[in-house]
Amino acid sequence: MDIVIIGFGGMGGYHAQNLAAYCKTNPAHPLRVAGVYDIDPARGRAAEQQGLRAYASAEEVFADKSVGAVLIATPNDFHLPYVQAAAAAGKNIICEKPITLTSAMAEQMYDAAEKAGVVFEVHQNRRWDDDFLTVRKIFDTEAVGAVYCIESRVMGGNGIPGDWRKKAAQGGGMMLDWGVHLIDQMLLMIPSPVRSLYCEYSYIYGEEVDDGFNLTVDFENGIKYRIVVATDCFRNLPRWQVYGTEGTATVADWDLSGGMTRVLVKKDASLRGIKAGNGFTRTMAPRADDSVQQLPLPVVHAEPWAFYKNFAAACAGEEPRTIRREEVVRVMRLMEAAARSAHENEVIKEKL
Numbered sequence: 001m002d003i004v005i006i007g008f009g010g011m012g013g014y015h016a017q018n019l020a021a022y023c024k025t026n027p028a029h030p031l032r033v034a035g036v037y038d039i040d041p042a043r044g045r046a047a048e049q050q051g052l053r054a055y056a057s058a059e060e061v062f063a064d065k066s067v068g069a070v071l072i073a074t075p076n077d078f079h080l081p082y083v084q085a086a087a088a089a090g091k092n093i094i095c096e097k098p099i100t101l102t103s104a105m106a107e108q109m110y111d112a113a114e115k116a117g118v119v120f121e122v123h124q125n126r127r128w129d130d131d132f133l134t135v136r137k138i139f140d141t142e143a144v145g146a147v148y149c150i151e152s153r154v155m156g157g158n159g160i161p162g163d164w165r166k167k168a169a170q171g172g173g174m175m176l177d178w179g180v181h182l183i184d185q186m187l188l189m190i191p192s193p194v195r196s197l198y199c200e201y202s203y204i205y206g207e208e209v210d211d212g213f214n215l216t217v218d219f220e221n222g223i224k225y226r227i228v229v230a231t232d233c234f235r236n237l238p239r240w241q242v243y244g245t246e247g248t249a250t251v252a253d254w255d256l257s258g259g260m261t262r263v264l265v266k267k268d269a270s271l272r273g274i275k276a277g278n279g280f281t282r283t284m285a286p287r288a289d290d291s292v293q294q295l296p297l298p299v300v301h302a303e304p305w306a307f308y309k310n311f312a313a314a315c316a317g318e319e320p321r322t323i324r325r326e327e328v329v330r331v332m333r334l335m336e337a338a339a340r341s342a343h344e345n346e347v348i349k350e351k352l
């Protein structure tokens with residue numbers, strides 16, 4: 001199926017390369033990038049240099065009968081109008097995350113796609129991150145006992161990149177940019193409704209949108225989940241920390257470094273105190289080596305090209321879409337609750 005990328009910037013370019021690699025290994029269901037449309041003519045010329053057709057307008061893409069699908073990778077505020085127009089033209093659609101700016105707009109997009117009978121998939125690609133799949137395995141198999149708290153963080157020191165990500169009207173800010181991934185992962189992993197949440201935004205760089213945030217979610221099943229996104233940090237904390245009744249797991253980074261420590265002796269009678277700082281402590285003394293067991297992470301690798309494979313199979317009517325409407329809308333609703341919490345400095349007690 002011929003696919004045209006609308007918005008040929010950082011992510012559009014990444015998709016063009018990835019789709020070319022996907023096609024080589026999946027000849028049964030190719031998704032051939034036939035062209036691009038970008039509002040910036042320089043990006044169109046860059047596409048032509050890569051052997052791709054540069055369309056003069058989005059309308060020209062939608063009117064082209066040879067185009068089976070479009071991939072929308074523009075700034076977030078253009079996702080809604082392009083998805084509506086693409087659906088009306090009968091094109092199957094991949095739309096970059098976040099789907100759009102609000103849950104109500106997301107519902108409109110799904111309504112448009114369902115009315116037109118086209119496949120509409122949101123690129124929640126971090127469902128297939130190896131670090132997330134590894135943590136999910138630790139959670140599901142109770143590798144450190146029953147999990148009662150998870151910390152999920154992404155930290156960088158580069159501020160908010162580019163221009164449109166700094167503008168509220170364009171759907172900027174780190175909650176929409178990264179929160180959408182980390183909240184999606186959380187809601188996939190924890191099999192429980194949310195009971196309440198509290199969120200703080202950071203505005204270290206003085207932009208009109210959040211440059212990071214700190215979100216604590218309290219689930220009805222008792223699990224606490226903390227998400228931290230920072231763009232002003234030069235010494236990072238681990239990507240994941242998982243606390244269970246029998247131990248603790250750390251996934252330090254996307255490179256899957258880290259490990260698990262399982263407790264063998266819960267109350268160690270031989271525990272000795274240590275001098276720590278200007279004082280003495282038994283509580284915070286290190287565990288004796290024989291009272292704990294060090295284990296490697298149960299690393300999980302994602303199936304290659306799982307997102308594109310599913311989209312292509314869904315377009316062929318062979319599989320349902322993996323990323324469901326109710327999941328995407330639930331993430332949007334949770335982000336809206338988090339924004340209310342941050343703006344009003346209040347715990348939001350809402351079943352989500």
Ligand SMILES: NC(=O)c1ccc[n+]([C@@H]2O[C@H](COP(=O)([O-])OP(=O)(O)OC[C@H]3O[C@@H](n4cnc5c(N)ncnc54)[C@H](O)[C@@H]3O)[C@@H](O)[C@H]2O)c1
Binds near residue numbers: 011
């Ligand atoms: N899933 C992921 O891992 C991931 C990673 C990065 C970005 N994204 C998403 O991809 C989208 C694009 O982000 P980016 O980092 O590539 O941004 P970018 O600024 O690098 O690229 C955006 C491109 O869209 C073009 N554009 C702007 N308005 C347009 C319009 N009305 N019509 C056509 N083209 C238009 C710009 O000229 C630019 O080339 C965003 O929705 C972002 O959230 C997803």
